[in-house]
Amino acid sequence: MKPDxxxxxxxxxxxxGQPAEQPAEQPEKIYLPRTSESEVLKKIRHTASHVMAMAVxxxxxKAQVTIGPWIENGFYYDFDSPDPFTEKDLKAIKKExxxxxxxxxxxxxxxxxxxxxxxxxxxxxxxxxxxxLADIKTxxxxxxxxxxxxxxxxxxxHLESTAELNPDAIELETVxxxxxxxxxxxxxxxxxxxxxxETPKQLAEYKRRKEEALRRDHRKxxxxxxxxxxxxxxxxxLPLWTPKGTLLRSQxxxxxxxxxxxxxxxxxxxxxxxxxxxxxISGHWQKYKEDMFPMMADDxxxxxxxxxxxxxxxxxxxxxxxxxxxxxxxxxxxMRLAEFGTVYRYEQSGELGGLTRVRGFTVDDSHLFVTPEQxxxxxxxxxxxxLSVFKSLQLKDFRARLSFRDPKLDKYIGSDEAWDxxxxxxxxxxxxxxxxxxxxxxxAAFYGPKLDFIFQDALDREWQLGTAQVDYNLPERFDxxxxxxxxxxxxxxxxxxxxxxSLERLIGILIEEYAGDFPIWLAPTQIRLLPxxxxxLPFCREVVLQMQTAGIRAELDLSGxxxxxxxxxxxxxxxxxxxxxxMKEAESQSLSIRTRAAGELGSLPVAEVNQRLQQAIAExxxx
RNA sequence: GCCGGUGUAGCUCAGUGGUAGAGCACUCGAUUCGUAAUCGAGCGGCCGUGAGUUCAACUCUCAUCACCGGCUCCA
Numbered sequence: 001m002k003p004d005x006x007x008x009x010x011x012x013x014x015x016x017g018q019p020a021e022q023p024a025e026q027p028e029k030i031y032l033p034r035t036s037e038s039e040v041l042k043k044i045r046h047t048a049s050h051v052m053a054m055a056v057x058x059x060x061x062k063a064q065v066t067i068g069p070w071i072e073n074g075f076y077y078d079f080d081s082p083d084p085f086t087e088k089d090l091k092a093i094k095k096e097x098x099x100x101x102x103x104x105x106x107x108x109x110x111x112x113x114x115x116x117x118x119x120x121x122x123x124x125x126x127x128x129x130x131x132x133l134a135d136i137k138t139x140x141x142x143x144x145x146x147x148x149x150x151x152x153x154x155x156x157x158h159l160e161s162t163a164e165l166n167p168d169a170i171e172l173e174t175v176x177x178x179x180x181x182x183x184x185x186x187x188x189x190x191x192x193x194x195x196x197x198e199t200p201k202q203l204a205e206y207k208r209r210k211e212e213a214l215r216r217d218h219r220k221x222x223x224x225x226x227x228x229x230x231x232x233x234x235x236x237x238l239p240l241w242t243p244k245g246t247l248l249r250s251q252x253x254x255x256x257x258x259x260x261x262x263x264x265x266x267x268x269x270x271x272x273x274x275x276x277x278x279x280x281i282s283g284h285w286q287k288y289k290e291d292m293f294p295m296m297a298d299d300x301x302x303x304x305x306x307x308x309x310x311x312x313x314x315x316x317x318x319x320x321x322x323x324x325x326x327x328x329x330x331x332x333x334x335m336r337l338a339e340f341g342t343v344y345r346y347e348q349s350g351e352l353g354g355l356t357r358v359r360g361f362t363v364d365d366s367h368l369f370v371t372p373e374q375x376x377x378x379x380x381x382x383x384x385x386x387l388s389v390f391k392s393l394q395l396k397d398f399r400a401r402l403s404f405r406d407p408k409l410d411k412y413i414g415s416d417e418a419w420d421x422x423x424x425x426x427x428x429x430x431x432x433x434x435x436x437x438x439x440x441x442x443x444a445a446f447y448g449p450k451l452d453f454i455f456q457d458a459l460d461r462e463w464q465l466g467t468a469q470v471d472y473n474l475p476e477r478f479d480x481x482x483x484x485x486x487x488x489x490x491x492x493x494x495x496x497x498x499x500x501x502s503l504e505r506l507i508g509i510l511i512e513e514y515a516g517d518f519p520i521w522l523a524p525t526q527i528r529l530l531p532x533x534x535x536x537l538p539f540c541r542e543v544v545l546q547m548q549t550a551g552i553r554a555e556l557d558l559s560g561x562x563x564x565x566x567x568x569x570x571x572x573x574x575x576x577x578x579x580x581x582x583m584k585e586a587e588s589q590s591l592s593i594r595t596r597a598a599g600e601l602g603s604l605p606v607a608e609v610n611q612r613l614q615q616a617i618a619e620x621x622x623x
Numbered sequence: 624g625c626c627g628g629u630g631u632a633g634c635u636c637a638g639u640g641g642u643a644g645a646g647c648a649c650u651c652g653a654u655u656c657g658u659a660a661u662c663g664a665g666c667g668g669c670c671g672u673g674a675g676u677u678c679a680a681c682u683c684u685c686a687u688c689a690c691c692g693g694c695u696c697c698a
Contacts, residue, residue: 076693087628176693177626184695188625191693219691223634232671232689288698314698348624348696349689357697445698464697533655561661568659582657594658 030205032197034072039157040198045070047107047159048097048170048196053077054150055096056192059089065152066128066180066189072460073206074195078178080128085190090172093192097170104163105147109156111140117153128180129153168200171207216458218511219354225516225574227507227524228355237352237359239504244524247553249503251522253340256364256389256499263385265338265366270318272342273309281477282317283413285310287446293346293359315341316496319367320478323492328482330371333492334378338366340503355508356463362503368495369480375493379429379470383451386466386499392620395455395513398465400435402426403450406442413447414473422470423449447473448496458512465501465509470494516574517596520616520623526553527613528575529591530566532582539586543579543606552613571596577623579609595623 035041049068052075056063060081068077079085085093112120114133120143121129132153133141144158145151159165171194178191197203214220222228227245234240241249257267276295279285284292285306297308312318319337328335342362351357370378390398404423405412412419426449430437437451444450448471452464471494474480484490500506510518520526527547529540540556547554557566563580570578579591584603591609593601604612616623 084626174692175627178694179625182695184625188694190626193693230690236689282698284698291697316698343698345697350624350626350694351696353691447698459692530658532657535655560655562654562656563658564656565660566658571659578658580658584657592658600658 030202032073032202032206032209035070035074036072041196042070043157043159044165044196044198045075046154046156047162048165048194049075049077050107050144050146050150050152050154050158051097051100051162051165052093052172052192052194053079053152054100054146055093056081056085057150058096059092060085063190064126064128067132068152074173074193076191076193078180078189078191080180080187081190085175085192087175090175090192094167094170094172097172098167100146101162101165101167103147104161106145106161107158108145109158110143110145110151112143114139114141117141117143120151121153165196166198166200169197169203171195171203213458213460216512216515217354218356218457218508221511221516222355222508224572225511225524227511235359236349237347237357239355239358239360245507247524248507248518248522252500252503252506253364255392255521259385259389260336260338260366263336263381264334265336268319268322268337268339270315270322270339270341271312272344273311274318276306276308276310278317278321279310279313282314282320282474283446283477284313284317287411287413288313291346293344311344312341313343313345315339315343315363315365316367316474316494317478319365320474320480320494323367323369323480324478328369328492330482330484330490333482334368334370334374336366336368338364341365355504356457356461358502358504361505364498364500364503366497368497369475369482369492370495371482371484371490372493375425375470375495376428379425379468379495380432382468382495382497383429383433383435386453386468386497389499390453390466393510394519395465395509397456399454400430400437401440401443401450401452401454401464402430402437403440403443403445403452405444405449409442411446412444414476418472418476419449422472425470426451426468445469445471445496447471453501455509457509463505463509465506466499467497467501469496471496517576518574519620520576520613521618521620523574523576524553525555525573525575526617527555527577527579527609528570528573529554529556529579529581530563530570531557532563532580534560536581536583536586540581543581543591546606547610547613550610550614552610552617567594577609577613593623597622 033041035045049070053065053068056079057065060083063079063081066078066080068075117133118130121133141153142155143151144154144156146162173193173195176191176193178189180186180189195203195206197206225244226242227248228239228241230239276285292313293311295303295306295308295310297303302308319339322337323335340362342360344360347357347359352359368378368382405419429451443452448469450467450469453466454462455465456462475491475494480492481489482492529544531537531540544554544556557570559566567578574596576596578594580594581591585591588603590603590605592603593609595601612623615621
């Protein structure tokens with residue numbers, strides 16, 4: 001890179017060899033219903049999964065059938081097969097399916113008694129079917145036949161004949177492992193995912209959308225835009241943030257810090273490691289030892305005695321120590337300790353991916369210590385802050401989940417009474433705010449219930465971002481107190497909350513939400529000057545300096561390429577505002593503005609551009 | 624952690640049992656150019672890593688690491 005005072009970075013290092021981004025041709029809009037919205041798709045996909053199962057058993061006679069439901073954009077079928085299926089097998093299976101379809105086999109529904117079903121399944125030697133049958137509580141049992149040769153237990157509904165399936169609207173997509181009954185202690189099955197539509201056109205549109213989703217994928221965009229990297233020698237799930245990505249991160253941090261200052265939060269900083277003992281008190285060690293990075297011990301003896309240090313998986317015990325460091329008065333409450341705290345969790349290797357599931361991440365964490373009387377009001381304020389953060393970030397598509405304990409599970413600490421109180425507080429909050437929500441039984445933290453905000457990524461996978469939690473248990477375990485008005489010692493309640501959840505995951509979702517086109521206040525580079533000739537460079541340098549002085553992230557393209565190329569590079573780098581500068585502009589102290597969102601805007605005086613940029617940044621708006 | 628797939632230049636990818644190629648990026652030269660790619664030359668790879676088979680491995684086998692899809696998990 002050429003050293004240059006006004007060029008923060010070289011504009012040309014990204015996006016090598018990308019195919020030209022054509023403005024997407026807009027063909028007729030094809031509506032793709034989800035399976036749950038379409039009776040005909042339900043039938044198509046049910047039948048397709050049966051046809052696939054029949055084809056698989058023809059080609060792999062040892063494969064045993066289990067279940068094969070429709071899912072929102074296709075279907076799958078799980079088999080127990082001694083020989084694992086590979087992608088190559090899919091072709092042969094599809095071929096076999098076409099044969100079955102062409103045989104125009106009638107799909108015949110039959111009702112039989114439980115005993116009869118049992119007898120027939122036993123004949124077939126299909127143990128999984130027997131288990132399924134045992135779970136069906138109603139009688140008669142429905143069976144669907146494909147012609148004479150093949151049948152399956154199924155509630156339906158189905159098409160009338162395999163002939164109604166269009167082979168050109170079916171695609172077998174991928175093979176995957178899946179556990180019987182979704183239980184990892186049970187047999188590992190082979191799952192084949194497929195999709196089936198009414199018409200080949202729909203299938204084509206479905207595939208087009210999948211490719212489109214891939215273009216938004218934050219892993220791809222993150223690399224193209226140079227926001228973050230992973231290095232083999234650092235380790236999986238441990239992202240490294242480049243200058244551009246760090247700019248993005250700090251904008252988000254600064255934004256939230258400003259909001260928190262307005263709301264009386266107090267910043268704190270705590271270390272990344274602590275003695276194991278701390279997490280024994282909190283209960284983390286007992287509950288999540290396996291999911292923490294291994295303990296660091298001085299010697300074997302210390303290791304035996306579990307005396308050593310661990311990377312922190314959560315920030316709460318640290319904030320609790322700060323609370324505990326002095327005798328607190330009710331006058332100090334609510335006390336809101338906040339920190340962008342980086343935590344480390346030893347996630348299973350198969351879970352890691354991009355920024356959405358990592359092993360080291362930064363929580364926009366805060367722990368609020370409140371009196372029981374303050375709880376409801378303070379919790380409402382937390383939810384309000386969270387919602388306002390989403391609004392500022394233009395994140396609209398999320399679902400609120402009440403993550404409560406599953407009384408059947410034994411993974412929680414604390415009394416039922418404490419849990420009931422905590423869950424009640426969360427319930428009251430969503431009722432007061434009239435928020436639409438759903439309940440996630442068994443989704444609670446081990447120390448308390450949560451209100452979680454769930455978002456989807458480009459590939460329709462769900463991720464929790466923001467969270468707000470009510471906790472009566474850790475105050476108990478750490479013996480927290482405050483002195484009440486009457487001089488008595490009382491126990492505070494804790495609220496754990498993180499509107500972003502984690503900066504990493506938030507940024508992953510934001511990249512996909514914006515498809516890399518960040519609003520100006522977040523964009524790592526806000527404006528790039530594109531000189532038409534060398535003669536205007538002095539003017540450009542002066543303008544960039546002026547902008548930078550005003551707090552605008554401006555840069556100058558010094559690559560010396562022709563204007564068309566400069567624009568192309570800036571567009572591909574998704575820089576929101578471009579300023580073309582030729583002699584005309586230099587002479588008139590103006591900039592010819594082109595935005596990514598709106599194209600050419602014509603010439604504007606430098607001062608006006610400056611002013612409009614600053615305004616856009618301050619108001620989280622557009623140019 | 625489990626099942627399947629992938630790993631070739633900085634990036635995106637092609638390729639063969641006889642030790643490799645393209646485009647872009649990068650460097651240099653020419654061009655001084657007005658809203659999505661100027662032309663030419665050059666540089667650049669221990670073909671993820673380790674073992675095995677073979678006269679010979681980037682190619683075949685095994686192991687391992689990383690990534691991708693799914694399952695399980697997610698304080």
